[in-house]
Amino acid sequence: MSGVPFHLPPPPGLQQELEAADLGYEALLDHVLRALQEDLPHGGLDLTSLATISADARAEGVFAARDEGVVAGLGVAALVFHLVLGDDVEVSARVPDGTRVAPGDVVMRVSGPTRGLLTAERTALNFASHLSGIATATSHWVAALEGTRARVLDTRKTLPGFRALQKYAVRCGGGVNHRFSLGDLAMVKDNHVVAAGGVVPALEAVRAAYPEVPVEVEVTDLAQLRDLLAAGCTRILLDNMSDATMAEAVRITADSGVEATLEASGGLTLERASAVARTGVDFISVGALTHSVVVFDLGFDLLED
Numbered sequence: 486m487s488g489v490p491f492h493l494p495p496p497p498g499l500q501q502e503l504e505a506a507d508l509g510y511e512a513l514l515d516h517v518l519r520a521l522q523e524d525l526p527h528g529g530l531d532l533t534s535l536a537t538i539s540a541d542a543r544a545e546g547v548f549a550a551r552d553e554g555v556v557a558g559l560g561v562a563a564l565v566f567h568l569v570l571g572d573d574v575e576v577s578a579r580v581p582d583g584t585r586v587a588p589g590d591v592v593m594r595v596s597g598p599t600r601g602l603l604t605a606e607r608t609a610l611n612f613a614s615h616l617s618g619i620a621t622a623t624s625h626w627v628a629a630l631e632g633t634r635a636r637v638l639d640t641r642k643t644l645p646g647f648r649a650l651q652k653y654a655v656r657c658g659g660g661v662n663h664r665f666s667l668g669d670l671a672m673v674k675d676n677h678v679v680a681a682g683g684v685v686p687a688l689e690a691v692r693a694a695y696p697e698v699p700v701e702v703e704v705t706d707l708a709q710l711r712d713l714l715a716a717g718c719t720r721i722l723l724d725n726m727s728d729a730t731m732a733e734a735v736r737i738t739a740d741s742g743v744e745a746t747l748e749a750s751g752g753l754t755l756e757r758a759s760a761v762a763r764t765g766v767d768f769i770s771v772g773a774l775t776h777s778v779v780v781f782d783l784g785f786d787l788l789e790d
Contacts, residue, residue: 490529491518491521491568491569492567492568492569492570492571492572493568495564495567495568496567499560499563499564499567502560503560503561503564506560506582506653507649507653508649508650508653509649512649513561513564513649513650514564516646516647516650517561517564517565517568517608517612518568520565520608520611520612521565521568521569521605521608523608524604524607524608525604531600531603531604533603534599534600534603534604535600538599538600538603540598540600542598542599542600543596543597543598543599544596544597544599544602544787544788545594545595545596545787545788546594546595546596546602546606546785546786546787546788547591547593547594547595547785547786547788548562548591548592548593548594548595548609548610548613548783548784548785549589549590549591549592549783549784549786550586550587550588550589550590550592550781550782550783551588551589551782551783551784552588552781552782553585553586553587553588554585554586554617554618554620554621554624554781555583555584555585555586555617555620555621555623555624555657555658555659556580556582556583556584556586556592556613556617556620556657556781556783557582557583557613557616557617557619557620557653557654557657557658558582558612558613558614558615558616558617558650558654559579559580559582559592559593559613560579560582561609561612561613561616561650562593562609562610562612562613563576563579563593563595563609565605565608565609565612566595566597566601566602566605566609568605569601569604569605570597570598570601570602570605573597573598573601574595574596574597574598574601574602575595575596575597576593576594576595577593577594577595577596578591578593578594579592579593579594580592580593582620582657583620583656583657583658583659585624592783599787602787606785609785610783610784610785612650613781613783614780614781614782614783615647615654615778615780615781616650616651616653616654616657617654617780617781617783618654618778618779618780618781619651619654619655619657619658619774619775619778620654620655620657620658620781621658621781622658622773622774622778622779623637623639623654623655623657623658623659623660623774624658624659625755626658626660626755626758626769626771626774627658627659627660629755629758629759629762630758630759630762630769633759633762633763634762634765634767635749635761635762635766635767635768635769636660636661636767636768636769637659637660637661637758637768637769637770637771637774638660638661638662638663638748638768638769638770638771639651639652639655639660639661639662639663639770639771639772639774639775640663640770640771640772640774640775640776641663641664641665641666642772642775642776643775643776644775644776648665649665651774651775652665652775655774655775658774660774661768663770670698670699670700670701671691671695671698671699671700671701672700672701672702672703672722673687673688673691673700673701673702673703674703675703675705675724678702678703683712684702684703684704684709684712684713685712685713685716687702688700688702688713688716688718689716699720700718700720701720701721701722701748702718702720702721702722703721703722703724703750704721704722704723704724705724705725705726707730707733707734707737710723710734710737710738711737711741714737714738714741714743714745715741717743718743718745719743719744719745719746720745720746720748721738721745721746721747721748722747722748722749722750722770723747723748723749723750723766724750724751725750725751725752726749726751728757728760728761728764731747731749731761731764731765731766732764732765734747734764734766735747735764735765735766746767746768747765747766747767747768748766748767748768748769748770749761749764749766749768749769749770750769750770753769753770753771
């Protein structure tokens with residue numbers, strides 16, 4: 486990041502925390518540096534702060550929730566401040582990611598040179614607000630599924646470059662991650678079925694090519710479901726089915742003697758979540774957790790003397 490005097494490495498404790506969160510630390514660090522570079526392309530100059538704030542001014546500011554929800558990405562926000570200000574910033578009172586908050590709750594405090602705090606503010610908010618939005622949305626689905634066996638899954642419908650962070654936010658909200666990449670699990674979708682000549686030929690092709698890899702196959706009707714159960718498929722995705730059809734799919738699977746997990750997908754809304762879960766499916770996958778999230782309203786304000 487030529488021309489921008491970022492401070493590396495961050496504090497060891499923060500680095501260890503982010504590594505433990507399974508975010509891919511080196512990729513995360515590069516991601517955050519690139520985000521800062523978007524705001525600081527001209528030799529690292531924050532023109533407004535340089536013009537309006539004296540070089541020796543220091544301040545304390547707070548991040549506070551302006552709505553009810555679940556926070557995520559505060560460790561990433563802390564990383565932003567450390568990269569901009571190095572040892573000259575103190576981050577305190579940071580609540581753990583996954584904490585449910587109410588309007589007015591302070592979730593993090595930062596103190597240091599005023600110029601640097603304002604330079605880092607927007608990048609820190611962009612990460613934390615976006616990820617908290619995902620965690621909050623996920624928590625709503627978790628609440629809707631309470632009392633049933635179903636768990637909410639995310640998908641690969643993520644912003645390019647944000648997948649690890651977005652899936653982390655889903656976990657903070659109480660959800661479960663589906664596959665991270667095309668190499669984690671063979672997921673046979675409708676186009677694969679067409680290309681292979683049917684659900685069973687597609688399943689057998691994957692088993693022959695990659696016998697150690699788990700396979701999930703999408704079905705659109707109960708005939709395909711029965712065929713897959715007869716072939717011993719243990720992970721099946723029920724695509725765009727009515728609640729009644731999914732309940733029948735659960736019954737057929739139970740009667741088959743095959744210990745298969747069933748995932749509901751397609752056309753699902755939060756209002757419908759409880760009814761879908763009560764059909765007895767194991768998972769409900771929701772692309773909207775990551776592709777249509779509304780950012781969580783976090784604010785950053787300097788404290789007046």
